[in-house]
Amino acid sequence: MGSELRVPFDRTRNHPAALTTSKFGISKMELLKACVSREWLLMKRNSFVYIFKIVQLIILGTIAMTVFLRTEMHRNSVEDGVIYMGAMFLGLVTHLFNAFAELAMSIAKLPIFYKQRDLLFYPSWAYGLPTWLLKIPISFLECAVWICMTYYVIGFDPNIERFFRHYLLLVLISQMASGLFRVLAALGRDMVVADTFGSFAQLVLLVLGGFLIARDNIKAWWIWGYWCSPLMYAQNAIAVNEFLGHSWRMVVDPTDSNDTLGVQVLKSRGIFVDPNWYWIGVGALLGYIMLFNVLFIVFLDLLDPLGKGQNVVSEEELMEKHVNRTGENVELLLLGNDSENSPSNGVTNAGGGEITGADTRERGMALPFTPLSITFDNIRYSVDMPQEMKDKGITEDRLVLLKGVSGAFRPGVLTALMGVSGAGKTTLMDVLAGRKTGGYIEGDINISGYPKNQETFARIAGYCEQNDIHSPHVTVYESLVYSAWLRLSPDVDSEARQMFVEQVMELVELTSLRGALVGLPGVNGLSTEQRKRLTIAVELVANPSIIFMDEPTSGLDARAAAIVMRAVRNTVDTGRTVVCTIHQPSIDIFEAFDELFLMKRGGEEIYVGPLGHNSCHLIDYFEGIQGVKKIKDGYNPATWMLEVTTLAQEDALGLNFAEVYMNSDLYRRNKALISELSTPPPGSTDLYFSKQYAQSFFTQCVACLWKQHKSYWRNPSYTATRIFFTTVIALIFGTIFLNLGQKVGKRQDLFNSLGSMYAAVIFIGIQNGQCVQPIVDVERTVFYREKAAGMYSALPYAFAQVFIEIPHVFLQTIIYGLIVYSLIGLDWAFMKFFWYMFFMFFTFLYFTFYGMMAVAMTPNSDIAAIVATAFYAVWNIFAGFLVPRSVSVL
Numbered sequence: 001m002g003s004e005l006r007v008p009f010d011r012t013r014n015h016p017a018a019l020t021t022s023k024f025g026i027s028k029m030e031l032l033k034a035c036v037s038r039e040w041l042l043m044k045r046n047s048f049v050y051i052f053k054i055v056q057l058i059i060l061g062t063i064a065m066t067v068f069l070r071t072e073m074h075r076n077s078v079e080d081g082v083i084y085m086g087a088m089f090l091g092l093v094t095h096l097f098n099a100f101a102e103l104a105m106s107i108a109k110l111p112i113f114y115k116q117r118d119l120l121f122y123p124s125w126a127y128g129l130p131t132w133l134l135k136i137p138i139s140f141l142e143c144a145v146w147i148c149m150t151y152y153v154i155g156f157d158p159n160i161e162r163f164f165r166h167y168l169l170l171v172l173i174s175q176m177a178s179g180l181f182r183v184l185a186a187l188g189r190d191m192v193v194a195d196t197f198g199s200f201a202q203l204v205l206l207v208l209g210g211f212l213i214a215r216d217n218i219k220a221w222w223i224w225g226y227w228c229s230p231l232m233y234a235q236n237a238i239a240v241n242e243f244l245g246h247s248w249r250m251v252v253d254p255t256d257s258n259d260t261l262g263v264q265v266l267k268s269r270g271i272f273v274d275p276n277w278y279w280i281g282v283g284a285l286l287g288y289i290m291l292f293n294v295l296f297i298v299f300l301d302l303l304d305p306l307g308k309g310q311n312v313v314s315e316e317e318l319m320e321k322h323v324n325r326t327g328e329n330v331e332l333l334l335l336g337n338d339s340e341n342s343p344s345n346g347v348t349n350a351g352g353g354e355i356t357g358a359d360t361r362e363r364g365m366a367l368p369f370t371p372l373s374i375t376f377d378n379i380r381y382s383v384d385m386p387q388e389m390k391d392k393g394i395t396e397d398r399l400v401l402l403k404g405v406s407g408a409f410r411p412g413v414l415t416a417l418m419g420v421s422g423a424g425k426t427t428l429m430d431v432l433a434g435r436k437t438g439g440y441i442e443g444d445i446n447i448s449g450y451p452k453n454q455e456t457f458a459r460i461a462g463y464c465e466q467n468d469i470h471s472p473h474v475t476v477y478e479s480l481v482y483s484a485w486l487r488l489s490p491d492v493d494s495e496a497r498q499m500f501v502e503q504v505m506e507l508v509e510l511t512s513l514r515g516a517l518v519g520l521p522g523v524n525g526l527s528t529e530q531r532k533r534l535t536i537a538v539e540l541v542a543n544p545s546i547i548f549m550d551e552p553t554s555g556l557d558a559r560a561a562a563i564v565m566r567a568v569r570n571t572v573d574t575g576r577t578v579v580c581t582i583h584q585p586s587i588d589i590f591e592a593f594d595e596l597f598l599m600k601r602g603g604e605e606i607y608v609g610p611l612g613h614n615s616c617h618l619i620d621y622f623e624g625i626q627g628v629k630k631i632k633d634g635y636n637p638a639t640w641m642l643e644v645t646t647l648a649q650e651d652a653l654g655l656n657f658a659e660v661y662m663n664s665d666l667y668r669r670n671k672a673l674i675s676e677l678s679t680p681p682p683g684s685t686d687l688y689f690s691k692q693y694a695q696s697f698f699t700q701c702v703a704c705l706w707k708q709h710k711s712y713w714r715n716p717s718y719t720a721t722r723i724f725f726t727t728v729i730a731l732i733f734g735t736i737f738l739n740l741g742q743k744v745g746k747r748q749d750l751f752n753s754l755g756s757m758y759a760a761v762i763f764i765g766i767q768n769g770q771c772v773q774p775i776v777d778v779e780r781t782v783f784y785r786e787k788a789a790g791m792y793s794a795l796p797y798a799f800a801q802v803f804i805e806i807p808h809v810f811l812q813t814i815i816y817g818l819i820v821y822s823l824i825g826l827d828w829a830f831m832k833f834f835w836y837m838f839f840m841f842f843t844f845l846y847f848t849f850y851g852m853m854a855v856a857m858t859p860n861s862d863i864a865a866i867v868a869t870a871f872y873a874v875w876n877i878f879a880g881f882l883v884p885r886s887v888s889v890l
Helices: 002-006 028-045 047-067 078-098 101-118 124-133 136-154 160-188 191-207 220-228 230-243 261-268 277-302 315-326 387-391 425-433 454-460 476-487 494-507 528-540 558-572 587-591 613-623 637-644 647-653 657-662 665-677 697-713 719-736 747-788 794-803 805-824 830-856 861-877
Strands: 374-384 398-409 414-419 440-447 461-464 546-550 577-581 595-600 604-610
Touching: 028 047, 028 124, 047 078, 047 101, 047 136, 047 861, 078 136, 078 160, 078 191, 078 230, 078 261, 078 861, 101 124, 101 160, 101 191, 101 277, 101 861, 124 160, 124 277, 136 160, 160 191, 160 230, 160 277, 191 230, 191 719, 191 747, 220 719, 230 261, 230 277, 374 425, 374 665, 398 425, 398 604, 398 665, 414 425, 414 558, 414 637, 425 546, 425 577, 454 461, 461 528, 476 494, 476 528, 476 697, 494 528, 494 558, 528 546, 528 558, 558 577, 558 587, 587 613, 587 637, 604 613, 604 657, 604 665, 613 637, 657 665, 697 794, 719 747, 719 805, 747 794, 747 805, 747 830, 747 861, 794 805, 794 830, 805 830, 830 861
Parallel strands: 414 577, 414 595, 461 546, 546 577
Antiparallel strands: 374 398, 374 440, 595 604
């Protein structure tokens, strides 16, 4: 045997599928086909963006062709030619800006790409090529819409050959811009960073493109930028194509120059007069298209995601991991407990453990609260019948989601709200919590015997959403202080409020994480389980009597779910009423509940009552129904009850579990309990608050501004990047337009000085508007949660978000103004400098506020970027630089 083993195995005898012989699973051609198919599918499903861009181009084209209307456009002087030059420049800039949406869409797809690339789904080139090639027809279509609308209406040279040459240049500039922004997305990998890169690239392209400042006036140390700018080649090519045409061949003033008017216009703007420059421009743009798309593939292949997020790990969790790794006998303690406390009531292994609270009756009780019950009787909830269902022949006007459910939730009792998907668990919770803003609600809801009033109910209730939404740039402790500040009564002084926050942190075991930044889900900051506990704590610091929790263990492993449920159990043991929707819990988690509200598909209850020890009451009830199979030893009661109550089981047994429950003694006992709790206790009074919000308008403004300040201060990728970008742009402008402010001898000198101001307004303003949008988009989801919780009205939040920008924009203006004003050499008269700074400050400010508004009026930051781009183009047209005010007809 030894001699046989010493002989190497002949691998040629292997089955072809036994060993991997290639890096990827299929051939290169099949890889490319698969990626093309996927990209085409994504484009079809994202067709709204492309349709919206076309509609946007139609609107902009309408504006452009009416501003530069041919009846108002003459060919009598060089000044008239400059206006035609502005119309052509507008076409180039429009398609440059129109491609900016490629940046956001590319970044949105990068996380999936990196995951699939690392798992060897496909190589980078197979992903990058379809992204480029499938966008070429889009560019042809967009440019066709623009040129068909504007070319002859504006009055460009009517020769059909020059029409198609003009069209080709627009397609090339569109493709070049798309490739450029894809490169910046792959290089930046973060929305704020890539936005800054994108704005910087646009600025360099346009300032050194030969329109804002003529080639003859560019300093020697910046002339390389002129030759490297793709827009320069496009500008020269499109100008040569137009001004060497038949329409511009007349000699206007032979005494001044024998050159044709077209040649005079070209020379006045520093444009080359050689007709070959058209093809030079075409070749250069093709070269840039190839370069940018190759670089896109290279960056995709070489770069990894920015800053792979690390979750915050508590000291106790580190100790537990150390024990699991080394086997050392180290005692694990509950967070917040002294060393002499027994850890037996905590989770002591990765598999879960017993979920109980010890001595929690006195914890979290620094502030008194009134235990309240909530009863609901015959609750029906319906919505208008969707059109899709009407199309299938359904004649009813309303779709009923809850069919007369009744129950009672009491203080100190942890109730599980369960059912299969579509049973109406979350719908019932949202109806009871007042989170449903649409639909039709019928039935009675009472709070300790008094009819529920949503405005007062929001003050004594908490709602823990399934998606743990928090501001990413504040700490755990600051999140709780902020919630307590706005939701506790003004009678509670700051010292008592702070003590209560500390006790709540101990209650939900967050004390060791008090200084940790919350971060973004799945990116950095807190882990999913820690975010769940923070969500509970944020509601607890409002000192509510009733708390609703929507699937608090969703997405957690056994250990993390047990920790969260321990926090929930501690909360219940303080005497509060807690209701949780939960989906397929483990045995340990299910046993932590006191009562169960079980629903079937269609919105009907089939069991409402106590669970009992080891779920004995639940098991006895269902096993008492004839035909229901018995539960096996050690089987999860939660899983068993869902299996035996399905619609298929109902059909097999020939019964309706809802009807069985309606005819049971349990139903009658629940009805009696509802009747009892729906009567106000003697000597009690209805809930009453003198005002809708706990704090005054001024306090709301101060609190919101405090949180915005913390968020901005800890977000250098936004604040510091913006200041750095402004400083770099100021130095670039200052050196490009160096001392041009002192030259006023020719019209072109004034045009150059005006170009510096125009460029600053457009580019820094647009960069401010674009970079603020992802920030506002993240905070907007937090705003929706906090506003629904009754923390503040919309106005204080808007005030804080607007006001926090003012000092940052002011610093930005000071840096830019001092550098540019001194380097350009503008007049240092005090009033001129003051008005220069005044207009720059408010211009940067209104661009920033416009970016915020665009997010507020659109569903997400991607759509906001597209909408904002359209208005930037409109403002660009009417800024008074491309076309003088006296020429504009709108």
